[in-house]
Amino acid sequence: MARTGFCDSKPLLDLHKKVDERRAPLRMWANACGPLDRWQPVEVDESRVAPVKKEPERRWERRLSIQTSEGIIMGFHEDSQTCLAADGCVEGPVLLYPHGLQGLHSLQALVPSLLRREVEIALEKLNLIWDRTYAWDMFLDMMRTQTWHSFPNADLPRHFTDATRAVLVDWLIQVHEIMHFQDETLYLAIHLLNRSLRQIKVTTANLQLLGMVCLFLAAKKEECLLPEVSGLCYLMDHTYTRHQLLRMERKVLCGLKFDLSYTPPLHFLLLLASIARCSAKVVWMARYLLELSLLEGQCVVFQPVQLAGAALCLSRQVLQEPPTPEGEAAWCLASSIHVGSETALLRIMQILASAAAKAHGRETCATFIKFSSPETMHVSRHLGLKNASALLGV
């Protein structure tokens, strides 16, 4: 049986509560294009954000993060240990192997601080933080809050099927691309849609409107430039009026009680990939697989970090890049973040592998097309995806 490479271990402890709203959004390829004519700048009062004095110390948070960080770092998995030892990569990067420290025991003792440092560097590199002092706290917060963002089951209200949902998500992916929104906006929009479908009564006739409103609200939360509502109505072929769209906006906001917070799986993917020193191609492949998960209704039961971990594992297995000692060591370190149970990860990998194998022939192929471009290194057309399921021993 195939292994995910991520290790089974003790469950995530209840990490201490802390908010992060301060992160600057990641710059995405989708965001690289200039604004369109119909866009208007968002006027947000920045007065609170601008001159806020940074607290030099946050005692209660710091104390608690020391207590709780244990939970997300696991003991090395057997495989990881052997890979460290067998590869004989003792002369790897200084960061991983400080001089004079040999043997697994001392290495294991080092993992928490190495990992912490790597997480801090990665978050900074990804532009997710402004100040490295808060990086670890923020990471713990991401790990804790993301556990709220999965659903107990994949059930939809009776009159909707997974196929209907997939068609809607596929259409939203296209609208998202036309709008040149950031990738975070897409993940948030689909999360809001998943929640709305379960909390708000909507008729099939209004499903498209609901989807568009979720994308609009996600944009209000994440984007600097917003499209005009009239433009959105145009994209829906004027099936709905502006008035209907705004009424749906209020309905969704009330239904979700204005709770728009979300930790997108993409952030975990980029974080893990950065720690694991993954190649650009592995990252693009993993991003493709992760975006495919949006179309799969059954994926809503998994946590963002699990989806990200599984997408990255599958990507590595599909691409089969020749291993290097540094790469393997970095992967081992990334694997020491407790992502999820082996069973959960394999289940996701199977779903994604089967989705990727069928992607080109499906009606819902916006993601396939998007990731077949030269900018994304043509990952969706990679031949290895055709029999990805076989790689997993299914």
Add this chain to the structure above:
Amino acid sequence: MAHVTSIQYEPVAEIGGGAYGTVYKARDTESGKFVALKSVRVPTDQNGLPVSTVREVALLRRLEQFDHPNVVRLMDVCATQRSNQETKVTLVFEHVDQDLKTYLERTPAPGLSPDCIKDLMRQLLCGLAFLHSNRVMHRDLKPENILVTSQGQVKLADFGLARIYSCHMALTPVVVTLWYRPPEVLLQSTYATPVDIWSTGCIFAEMFRRKPLFCGESEVDQLGKIFEVIGLPPEEEWPTDVTLSRKNFSPLMPRPITDFVAEINEQGAELLLKMLTFDPLKRISALNALEHSYFQDEETLTQTKS
């Protein structure tokens, strides 16, 4: 959703015509508990609810998930359309009967004990530190919006509302008390989280005095009252981005704070002065205030006692 709100929450009484609109005490017909309903009317254009409102309320919701003991609970939020140009956002908060103002008024002479003041201050600063570490500033901290439960638990209310209300405020000539405003706000300079520390300092003094520390009648009068206590700041500390010149104020030397707050102990006086520092960048932060010897003192005392 309007009717849903009015069905679930049955208004009991008007509990305040605050600066931002009427506040109602209501009964939650589901739980039987009392809630405070605060409505904000936000102008809506053809693009729906303003981005700032969406983000601010979403932030309050997110803070709510942390369940901080010194912050009032936000139980529900609802948006209803009033007209094409206006949407009413109703925030449903837990209702606490007593605020610090009435708490102080009800306290018989000779006032609160030093230990009680210390406990209230610690809770107040804990709540503020939580808000500040989440980049939320209160901006309008005063005894009226610091709630004190019957068990003596302090809960901050009305934080973050200033920003949600701000568009509404621009249209309404509101009378807001100046007494807890820091110099940088009175001078209309840039400001950030230190504003709340200044207000906390004023409230700290008021707990001892049982009357406000600076009772100005206008911005300039308020500044004058402040300088009578802390002295006129040196020229180099005067903000450069303000119209009001330092020359408008007579040169005054700082006076001992104990002249105004008689019962305060030495550490308390030192902390108070760090809060009532003219330069917002030199003013103590909420977290550092919690580490001040004024608080540690009591900890060691109780430790030795037990």
